[in-house]
Amino acid sequence: MSGQKALSRFHQPIQVPGRRLIHHIPLPFVVKKAVGGGQRSVNQEIPLIPFIDFLLCIVLFLLASFSATGELPIDKNVRLPKAENVIDMTEAPMVAITGNQIIVDGTAAGSTRTIEDANRMQRVDELFGILKNKRELWKQVNPGKEFPGVAVLQVDRRVTALVVKSVFQTAAMAGYPSISFMVGRLGKGN
Amino acid sequence: MAGIDVGGHGGKRNLNHEIPLIPFIDFLLCLVAFLLVTAVWSQMARINADAKVPGPPRPDEPDEIKPEKELHVEMRGDKKFQLVWKEGATVVNTIDVDRKAVNMxxxxxxxxPALAEKVTSEWKNNGNHKAPTDKKFDRAVLHTDNSTPFSDVIAVIDAVYAPQRDFTLGAKAQKLPAFNLTFAVN
Structure with a gap:
């Protein structure tokens, strides 16, 4: 088999349908007109093999960057600060602190107003109860395993340190001593 | 169509096969569409902090534990940071660093950056846990005003985490921040 022939088998031709109605008329000048004889061929071939290579490259790239854990839920009212020396996210209970609300995995867990009014660090009882329940639930679901004690705080950049420290200590008292702050990734070159 | 040609075998059954490229392309396109729809283009990351929570006493725990050096970072003033190395309640060394913020x-x-540079040099000179197999990390304690905005707190934590050390856990080697930070409660 010649090389030309082998290559041509990998191409998908697009053929102009052409005229069909007057093909049966046995007159040479009619047939010539009917098949478009004498004019440049308008048939084209699509190079399928490079196209498949391209698709495979896209598939491999997308598979490599595929995340099975899904999208991280970020409260729309929270504007996160950015930092350089960060580590990758982990799956853990998410405590969001917006302007005046504390939210655990989408459930309201107290207000920051009480902390600010008291003007001193204090335990947030509602948050403490919810986190403690989550811990107990984890222990029931995973008997015999060591509890990781990790919680992630999503804190708005304008929230004061007093509120952050209060929530931090509350989470620690509820059995989450390893607290992470969710931040945006700041490139070293920025 | 693409085919597999095994050459002619006169008189025998034809062994040539055609690969159906069009369904294959359709399948790849479906895969690309699915992966694009489910892709997560997140730039989120985290900064770790550690709450100093005392656990129950262990039977093998020694009666007297020698206090380790801790780096206390004071960010109470507007003009400067203060880095204080303490061994228990004893102050070992105090260093002042200008509070120069750089907008990003x-x-x-x-x-x-000035704070990050100073913390890095301090850890290189005074850090206790530098070996890759050492499971403990040096401790930093952050002292901040109650009214400090969280963005400033994170900027300082980021600077404290600037010194990185090798850490080997089993066969896995990685670079981690040299300090483990916690907040001062007072």
């Missing part, structure tokens, strides 16, 4: 980007993010 357009959203008001700041960094403290």
């Amino acid at each position: 980007g357009t959203e008001g993010d700041i960094t403290f």
Whole structure:
């Protein structure tokens, strides 16, 4: 088999349908007109093999960057600060602190107003109860395993340190001593 | 169509096969569409902090534990940071660092490169846990005003985490921040 022939088998031709109605008329000048004889061929071939290579490259790239854990839920009212020396996210209970609300995995867990009014660090009882329940639930679901004690705080950049420290200590008292702050990734070159 | 040609075998059954390229392309396109729809283009990361929570006493725990050096970072003033090395309640060394914030980007993010540089050099000179197999980390304690905005707190934590050390856990080697930070409660 010649090389030309082998290559041509990998191409998908697009053929102009052409005229069909007057093909049966046995007159040479009619047939010539009917098949478009004498004019440049308008048939084209699509190079399928490079196209498949391209698709495979896209598939491999997308598979490599595929995340099975899904999208991280970020409260729309929270504007996160950015930092350089960060580590990758982990799956853990998410405590969001917006302007005046504390939210655990989408459930309201107290207000920051009480902390600010008291003007001193204090335990947030509602948050403490919810986190403690989550811990107990984890222990029931995973008997015999060591509890990781990790919680992630999503804190708005304008929230004061007093509120952050209060929530931090509350989470620690509820059995989450390893607290992470969710931040945006700041490139070293920025 | 693409085919597999095994050459002619006169008189025998034809062994040539055609690969159906069009369904294959359709399948790849479906795969690309699915992966694009489910892709997560997140730039989120985390900064770790550690709450100093005393656990129950262990039977093998020694009666007297020698206090280790801790780096206390004071960010109470407007003009400067104070780095204080303490061994228990004893102050070993105090260093002042200018509080020069550098703006990053357009959203008001700041960094403290001078502080990061000083913390790095301090850890190189005074850090206790540098070996890759050492499971313990040096401890830093952050003292901040109650009214400090969280963005400033994160900028300081980011600077404290600037020194990185090798850490080997089993066969896995990685670079991690040299300090483990916690907040001062007072």
